[in-house]
Amino acid sequence: MTAIELDSVTKRFEDVTAVDGISLAVEPGEFLVLVGPSGCGKSTTLRMIAGLETVSDGSLEIGGERVNGVEPKDRDVAMVFQNYALFPHMTAERNMTFGADAARDISESELSKRAAEGAEMLGIEDLLDRKPAALSGGERQRVAIGRALVREPSVFLMDEPLSNLDAKLRIQMRTELASLHRRLQTTTVYVTHDQTEAMTLGDRVAVMNDGHAEQVAPPQELYDRPATRFVAEFIGEPAMNVFPVEVRGDAVVHDTGLEVPIAAGEMALKGDIDAADLGVRPEDIDIAPLDDASAGTCTATAEVTVTEPLGDSLLVHCQLGDETVQVSTTPRAAFDPGERVVLTVDADRSHLFDRETGEAVYHAPNTAVGSSEDRTQRADAVAPGAGGEEIQ
Amino acid sequence: MVRDIRAFDDSRAAAVFLAPTLAVLVLFLYYPSFETFRLSLYETLLLGQQTTFVGLDNFVTLATSPEYHNSLFVSFAFAAVVVVGSLTIALFVAYQLYRVDKWRSIYLVAAIWPYALPPAVAATVLLFLLHPNLGVITHYIEMIPGVEFDWFTNGPLAFGVLAVVAIWKQLGYNIVFLLAALHNVPESLAETSRLDGVGSLTMLREVYVPLISPTLGFLVVMDTIYAFFATFPLVDLMTSGGPNGATNLLIFKLYRDAFEFNSLGLASAESIVLFGIVSILMLAQLKLTGEYAHYGA
Numbered sequence: 001m002t003a004i005e006l007d008s009v010t011k012r013f014e015d016v017t018a019v020d021g022i023s024l025a026v027e028p029g030e031f032l033v034l035v036g037p038s039g040c041g042k043s044t045t046l047r048m049i050a051g052l053e054t055v056s057d058g059s060l061e062i063g064g065e066r067v068n069g070v071e072p073k074d075r076d077v078a079m080v081f082q083n084y085a086l087f088p089h090m091t092a093e094r095n096m097t098f099g100a101d102a103a104r105d106i107s108e109s110e111l112s113k114r115a116a117e118g119a120e121m122l123g124i125e126d127l128l129d130r131k132p133a134a135l136s137g138g139e140r141q142r143v144a145i146g147r148a149l150v151r152e153p154s155v156f157l158m159d160e161p162l163s164n165l166d167a168k169l170r171i172q173m174r175t176e177l178a179s180l181h182r183r184l185q186t187t188t189v190y191v192t193h194d195q196t197e198a199m200t201l202g203d204r205v206a207v208m209n210d211g212h213a214e215q216v217a218p219p220q221e222l223y224d225r226p227a228t229r230f231v232a233e234f235i236g237e238p239a240m241n242v243f244p245v246e247v248r249g250d251a252v253v254h255d256t257g258l259e260v261p262i263a264a265g266e267m268a269l270k271g272d273i274d275a276a277d278l279g280v281r282p283e284d285i286d287i288a289p290l291d292d293a294s295a296g297t298c299t300a301t302a303e304v305t306v307t308e309p310l311g312d313s314l315l316v317h318c319q320l321g322d323e324t325v326q327v328s329t330t331p332r333a334a335f336d337p338g339e340r341v342v343l344t345v346d347a348d349r350s351h352l353f354d355r356e357t358g359e360a361v362y363h364a365p366n367t368a369v370g371s372s373e374d375r376t377q378r379a380d381a382v383a384p385g386a387g388g389e390e391i392q
Numbered sequence: 393m394v395r396d397i398r399a400f401d402d403s404r405a406a407a408v409f410l411a412p413t414l415a416v417l418v419l420f421l422y423y424p425s426f427e428t429f430r431l432s433l434y435e436t437l438l439l440g441q442q443t444t445f446v447g448l449d450n451f452v453t454l455a456t457s458p459e460y461h462n463s464l465f466v467s468f469a470f471a472a473v474v475v476v477g478s479l480t481i482a483l484f485v486a487y488q489l490y491r492v493d494k495w496r497s498i499y500l501v502a503a504i505w506p507y508a509l510p511p512a513v514a515a516t517v518l519l520f521l522l523h524p525n526l527g528v529i530t531h532y533i534e535m536i537p538g539v540e541f542d543w544f545t546n547g548p549l550a551f552g553v554l555a556v557v558a559i560w561k562q563l564g565y566n567i568v569f570l571l572a573a574l575h576n577v578p579e580s581l582a583e584t585s586r587l588d589g590v591g592s593l594t595m596l597r598e599v600y601v602p603l604i605s606p607t608l609g610f611l612v613v614m615d616t617i618y619a620f621f622a623t624f625p626l627v628d629l630m631t632s633g634g635p636n637g638a639t640n641l642l643i644f645k646l647y648r649d650a651f652e653f654n655s656l657g658l659a660s661a662e663s664i665v666l667f668g669i670v671s672i673l674m675l676a677q678l679k680l681t682g683e684y685a686h687y688g689a
Contacts, residue, residue: 071589089602089603102598
C-alpha cells in the first residue's frame with residue numbers, strides 16, 4: 001500500500017491551471033521532495049495533499065483511502081509552514097500542544113510528555129517557556145516542527161520550511177531534518193525551490209515544471225540521467241550546458257566544428273532525428289590553453305569571457321560560436337578573459353535532448369547510475385559538504 | 393558636539409506655520425473649555441447674560457440631586473450595555489464576514505451601512521419602525537401572545553430599545569476595524585489550526601481575540617466615548633430622556649439644563665463632571681489595554 005497516491009490530480013484557479021494532471025506515488029516512510037521554480041505548482045500540490053486546497057480533478061489517496069473531499073483534520077497529516085505559523089501570544093510549549101489539545105482527545109499528561117519528547121529531539125527544552133518573539137528563526141522553525149511531532153501524524157508535509165533561515169542555519173537544519181526523518185521514518189513530502197535541499201534530503205525527488213512532474217527519481221539519477229532538458233538544466237549548479245547540434249550518422253556536430261561521437265548508450269538515438277540539443281555538464285568539459293592542446297574529436301576552440309573562482313573550483317565562461325559555455329576546472333588554473341582555449345567534451349558523459357519536446361533521447365553509457373567511480377566523485381559537485389550521504 | 397536639530401532655521405517661520413492650527417485649537421477647544429470651567433462656578437440667567445458667582449454650589453447641587461444620580465446611573469448602565477453589546481455582536485459578525493468565501497462585499501456593505509446613516513435620520517426611521525402604535529416591527533413583536541411593546545410608558549423597555557438602537561448604529565464602525573484586524577492575522581495560523589481540527593469558536597477565543605486585542609482595546613475606548621456623548625440625537629429624537637428619566641443620559645440632561653431650563657452654570661458643571669468621568673474611564677481602559685493586549689508578533 002502506498003502512503004500517498006496522486007492520480008492525474010489537477011488544480012484550477014478560475015482560468016489558471018496551477019497543477020496539471022500530476023501523478024505521484026509516495027511509499028510509506030519515504031522522504032519525497034517536490035522541487036521546481038516559482039509558480040510550478042509544487043506548493044499547490046502539497047496544499048492539496050493537506051486538504052487546504054480542493055482537488056479540481058483526479059484522485060488523491062492517503063493510506064489507501066480516497067481523500068478528495070475529506071477535511072484536513074481527518075487526513076492525519078501535519079504541516080510545517082515557511083513562515084512557521086506560530087501563535088505569537090503563546091509560549092513555545094503551548095504552540096506545540098495547542099492544536100492537539102483543542103481538537104483531539106489526548107490527555108494533558110500525554111500531551112506534555114509528547115511535547116517534552118519533541119523538545120528533546122529538537123534541542124529546545126530550555127525554550128519552552130518563551131514566546132515566538134523571543135526565539136530566533138531557527139528556534140521558531142524547531143518549535144513549528146515540534147508541533148508537527150506532537151501530533152504524531154502519519155504524514156509530514158513541509159512547505160519550504162527552511163527558506164526563511166539564513167544560509168548557514170539552513171544547512172544545519174537540513175542535516176537535522178534528515179536525521180530526524182531517519183529516526184522517525186514518517187512519510188514526508190517536502191516542497192522546496194532549492195535544488196541542493198532537494199538533492200540532499202530526498203529519497204526521491206520530483207522535479208516540477210508548469211504544473212506537472214518532469215521526472216521523479218532518486219537524486220543521483222536526476223543528475224546523471226535527466227529525463228528532460230528542463231531537469232538537466234534545473235538540477236546541478238552550475239547548470240548543464242545545452243546547445244544545438246546536428247546529428248550526422250554516429251556523431252553530433254556543432255556549428256563550430258565540435259564533433260561528439262554517439263556510442264551505443266542505454267537509449268538509442270532515434271534515426272529520424274537530424275537535429276538535437278547536446279547537454280554537457282560544466283565538469284565534463286576539459287579546458288586547456290590553445291597552444292598545448294592537440295586538436296581531435298570532441299574539441300573546439302573558444303574564448304574565455306569571464307572567470308569565477310569558487311574556492312573549490314574555477315568556473316570559466318567561454319564563448320563557443322554563438323553559445324556561452326560554462327566549464328568547471330581546477331581552482332587555481334590560470335585563465336584570463338580574452339584568452340583562446342581548447343574545450344574537450346567528455347563524450348562518455350554527454351546527453352541529447354529532442355529539440356521540440358525537450359525529452360532526453362540519448363544518455364552516453366557512462367551516465368548510468370553506478371557505472372563509474374569517476375561519476376560518484378564528480379557528482380559531489382552538486383552539493384558540496386551537504387551531508388547528503390547521510391540519508392543515502 | 394551636541395547640536396539642536398531644528399526643522400526651521402527661523403523660529404518665527406515655525407510659529408507662522410503653527411498659527412492656524414493653534415488658532416483653531418484655542419478658539420474652539422481651549423477657550424470654550426476654560427469658559428465652561430468658569431461658567432460652572434456661576435449661577436446664570438437668560439442664557440448667561442446675568443451671572444452670579446456661586447463658587448462650587450453647582451457641584452454641590454449635582455451631588456445632592458436625586459435626578460442627577462439617576463442620570464449618572466442610567467449613563468453608566470447604558471455605556472456598559474452599549475460597549476459590551478456592540479463589541480460582542482460586531483466581533484461575531486466580523487468573524488463570520490472574515491470566514492465567508494462568497495459575496496463577502498455584499499455582506500460587508502449590509503453590515504456597515506447603519507454606520508453611514510446620519511444619527512438623526514437613523515433615530516427618526518427607527519422611531520417609526522418601533523413606534524408603539526404605528527411601528528411595523530412593533531406589530532410583529534406584539535404578535536407574540538402577552539407581549540406589550542409600549543416603550544413610551546415603560547422605562548426599562550425604553551432603555552432597552554434605545555440601547556438596541558445605539559448598538560445597531562455603532563456595529564458598522566466596530567465591524568470595519570475588527571475585520572481589518574482579523575485580516576492582519578496571518579492566514580497560516582488558521583490553516584495550521586484547520587489541519588489540527590481546532591473548532592472555529594475555540595479559534596476565535598484562543599487565537600483571534602488575543603491577537604486583535606489592541607484593536608479591541610481601541611474600540612472599547614471609542615465605543616465608551618460614543619455611548620456617553622454621541623448617543624445624544626437618539627435620546628433627543630426617540631425618548632427625550634423619558635419615561636421617568638429612564639433614558640435621561642448625562643449628555644441629554646446637561647443639554648436640557650442648559651438650553652431648556654437656562655441653567656448654563658449648572659450644565660457647565662455637569663459638562664465638567666462628564667468630562668472627568670470619561671477621562672478617568674479612558675485612562676483606565678488604555679492602561680488595561682497596555683497591560684493585557686498583545687502587540688505584534
